[in-house]
Amino acid sequence: MSEDDPERKAAPIPALTDPDRLRSLDETRLDAVPDEAFDRFARLVSDLLDVPVALVSLVDADRQFFPGETGLPQPWAGRRETPLSHSFCQHVVDIEAPMVLPDARLYPRVRLNLAIEDLGVVAYAGMPLTDLDGRVLGSLCAIDSKPRAWTREQLRTLADLAAACSSELRLRIAVRSAEQARRRAEEAHDRLAMLAGMSEMLGGTLDVSTAVDRLAHAMVPLLADWCLITLVDPAGRPRGVSGAHRDPERDADLARFAQLLVTGLGPESLIRSVLRTGRPVMRGAAGIEDVARGTTRPDLVPLADRLGISSHLTVPITAAVGDRVIGAVTLVNRPGRRGFDASDLRTAQDIGVRAGQAVGNSRLYGEQRHVAEVLQHSMLPALPAVPGIELAARYLPAADRVEVGGDWYDAFVQPDGELVAAIGDVAGHDIEAAATMGQLRNLVRGNAYGRDDPVEELVANLDRAIGGLRVPTVATAVLARVRPDDGGLRVHWCNAGHPPPLLLRADGTVAVARGRGPLLGLTRTPRRTGRTLTLAPGDTLLLHTDGLIERRDQPIDEGQAELLERIAAAGPAVPLAALCDRLLTAADRREDDVAVLALRAG
Structure with missing residues (x-):
């Protein structure tokens, strides 16, 4: 009989065209080409069951193909695939169970299959190969060219090898899924980067x-x-x-x-x-x-x-x-x-x-001012109420400029009650600088909230986010964690190119908290270093931007020295809000935006 003989034609098997099964099969990324791992499974079956032919056979909608094979005659060994007219394994997919045939010529389901004549398939034992959802993708099969009584031990060995072979298939699918997930993540990352910069770009x-x-x-x-x-x-x-x-x-x-x-x-x-x-x-x-x-x-x-x-x-x-x-x-x-x-x-x-x-x-044209006002409000958060910590903050734009710039501050409470305080400065004094400032401040919040990482690691993550999201900025910042400690406060902080924090002790002494790292937004991400200081009750920590100390007509060290003198003159007894007001009022020649964030241990 020929392949076109009506007796040879079989009813189509619905399972072969199941879209989920075919999608899972495609995700193995296997085809009619040798694969060493699956060839090894075929050799193991041939050796352990003493059969001349063994196959790792995967079945799609119109063919079966063999990533693992040993013993097939030519030309099939070279092709590594057959049409379904030569497939026993399609029936394993159909019944979703092992198919064991001592003599295939005696079974109506397969007795007219062309594999009997062309491939010499007489005795057949096939175990299902499945994905994680139990869908049968094909069969691990042992084949003999003469009738054979399969023993219980042989079938158990074949089942064990099929389970291991299925694990390898699942691993291939998982790797493919991970690659797809990585590509989706990269695509989402690129889209977020585009959207993050689009408002600034269009504005x-x-x-x-x-x-x-x-x-x-x-x-x-x-x-x-x-x-x-x-x-x-x-x-x-x-x-x-x-x-x-x-x-x-x-x-x-x-x-x-x-x-x-x-x-x-x-x-x-x-x-x-x-x-x-x-x-x-x-x-x-x-x-x-x-x-x-x-x-x-x-x-x-x-x-x-x-x-x-x-x-x-x-x-x-x-x-x-x-x-x-x-x-x-x-x-x-x-x-x-x-x-x-x-x-x-x-x-x-x-x-x-x-x-x-x-x-x-x-x-x-007036929309530009509206955007500026929105950005300004987003830049000036309401300070939280934290037991044992007094907070105060001030912001002033540079004279004769738009009403927002690149200076910002922030303070928020973590889920565990810890306070996170930050201050920073983005290069520029216009709408673009303010837009970048808004992105940076949001990155700081998103990066730090709910995380207990050391501050230096949070700043390092911020470096990576700025570079990865392509935020077009060079900026400075100080990020600090503030926790209660023996009646006072312990402050862990990291400085990224920003003016150093200042200390006003309860006894009236004033000091500079040394330790200044590289700027944010550099092409090569630097190593970040964290530092720790302790605030006793009545001690004040002052964070500020360089607008408070920078002048065109004097070195920045002189500006900082004058600021220290003003803080010392105010003294530790002055209320925190009044201290901030005095410092900004004294900066009557300011040429830059000024932001101040102060906290005092209660």
Whole structure:
């Protein structure tokens, strides 16, 4: 009988096409090529069961393949695969149990299988190979060319080897899953870095075209192969379309596509739908027909074909005030790249919101002051109430500058009641410096909250976060942990290039807490060192930025000496808030922002 003979045709086995099983099989990353680990399993089966042929056989929807094999005749040994017409192992997948046949020619399920004639399979014993969820991916099988009575000991040995072989398969799947998780984490990291810098990037200009160009190039190729940004006039009509493509050779096609799209959106256009309704549209699988259906300009279709389209996502750009749709962001992937998913949609919607803020800023100059005020409030946290610790803080912007800058302070209580205090200074005195300051302060909180690491390790983690998230800054900071200790306070602190903390003891003496490390944000991450000091009741620790001591007309050491004199003159009896006020009032020639954070042991 031939392979095409009706008697040879068998009913399809549903388990072979189960998507979860096939996905798990794919994650092993095995194919019809030799694999030393699985060849070893095949040799062990052949030696221990004294059979001429042994296979590690994995079965997909239309074939079986052998990453492990010994004893197969040619040409099968070279091919390392057979069609299902030659597969006994597919039945192990089907029944999800061992299949033991002393003489296959006597069993209706397999007696017409071509493996009997072409591969000489007569006696067969196959044990299931499973993934962690119990899905059968194939079989570890022993084969003889003559009838054979399989012994209980042989079958137990084969089952034990199949369990070990399954463990190896699961390890391969786990490694693959870990790689995928790492790639997803890296992708998420890159997206977070992009989003972290996007507000600053878009807020750095009041020119609409510059903001749109920056936005487009920030999204490509990280989020998509190419993108379009459509802005509308007050009547909702497209007034401009621009974008970016990952392939510079397609720039001219994209520019022409964007030009035609201004007047070429048809009634069924997905972009027009988003502009009209304000609801996003995502097509995980898209094609040229979507373009043809949505345009009144047929010449857009060949352009779209050259640009490439297999997946499409459009989200609205909404005005910062009133939620009015003022445009749309369109992301497009070419064939060969995965389709967009829910995670992409959330990211794109976040970008749409940020883009709306940027466009609104360009149209309403006063929005810049509003952003500055928001940043200022975020920079000045409410100080917590901590038993046994008095806290006070002050902030003053530099004279004749915008109302926020790069100086900041923070104090918050950990879940265990410990106080974390910090102060820092980002280079610059403008909106960009304030935006970076906000990122840095949030990184400090996110990095330290709920963790009991030494302060030097927290600062080292901050170094790594600044570099990894590509926060564009050079900054200084002091980070301190404050804990009760024998009626006073023990302070563990680390200095990253910042003016040193100052001590006003209860007996009136004033001292400098020495120990200053490298700046934050350096290209090469330095080793950080922590230090410890003790505050007795009535002792005061003063953290400040360099605006309190820096002058153009004198060395910084002289400025620090004057500050120490003012602290000593005030004395330990002055209330903490009044001490901070005196220090800022005395800095009447300040040329920089000033931040002060003081704490006193109760």
